[in-house]
Amino acid sequence: MLLSISWSQYISTIIFMLVCYYVYVGYKFYRWELLHLIGINKVEPAVTAIPVEEFKAKLVSETHEEFLPKVSAHNATEAFSDEIRAYLSGTADSMPSKNELLNSLQAIVAKYPATNLSGHNNSLHQFILTETEAIHPGVITLDDLHVIFSA
Numbered sequence: 001m002l003l004s005i006s007w008s009q010y011i012s013t014i015i016f017m018l019v020c021y022y023v024y025v026g027y028k029f030y031r032w033e034l035l036h037l038i039g040i041n042k043v044e045p046a047v048t049a050i051p052v053e054e055f056k057a058k059l060v061s062e063t064h065e066e067f068l069p070k071v072s073a074h075n076a077t078e079a080f081s082d083e084i085r086a087y088l089s090g091t092a093d094s095m096p097s098k099n100e101l102l103n104s105l106q107a108i109v110a111k112y113p114a115t116n117l118s119g120h121n122n123s124l125h126q127f128i129l130t131e132t133e134a135i136h137p138g139v140i141t142l143d144d145l146h147v148i149f150s151a
Contacts, residue, residue, distance in 0.1 A: 080112050084108060084127070084131060085131060087105075088132060088134075088136070091104075091135070091136070092135050095136065098139055101132070101136065102144055102147075105140075105145075105148055106148045109149060124149075125142060125145045125149070129141075
């Protein structure tokens with residue numbers, strides 16, 4: 001079969017395949033450069049400058065509080081009561097002194113913003129008193145709780 005192909009047929013086939021290959025590569029990777037050679041230019045979208053005021057508005061500094069989850073009053077009281085229960089159940093084995101207990105409760109109260117807990121002060125006082133009495137009877141009084149929330 002190779003004897004039936006002449007050298008001229010072989011060379012013309014190789015040249016035709018090379019031309020097809022280079023046309024494909026030129027079209028695929030160098031399309032706009034080749035079109036520029038024949039006078040067709042690519043129309044670029046116009047670049048518009050951003051006004052300085054608009055650019056500065058995009059660079060507004062962000063605070064740490066913006067990334068924290070927003071806490072509603074209901075969620076705050078629920079989290080507060082859960083933390084009080086957890087602390088009191090943790091101290092069930094050992095009997096803390098009155099000052100230790102009051103300082104720890106005051107630290108827990110200080111973690112929560114007063115605006116979220118302000119509408120529930122009486123119910124929170126009663127809740128803390130009943131929870132404390134269940135685990136440590138007779139250690140704190142209602143007057144002690146008023147001092148904790150006012151500090």
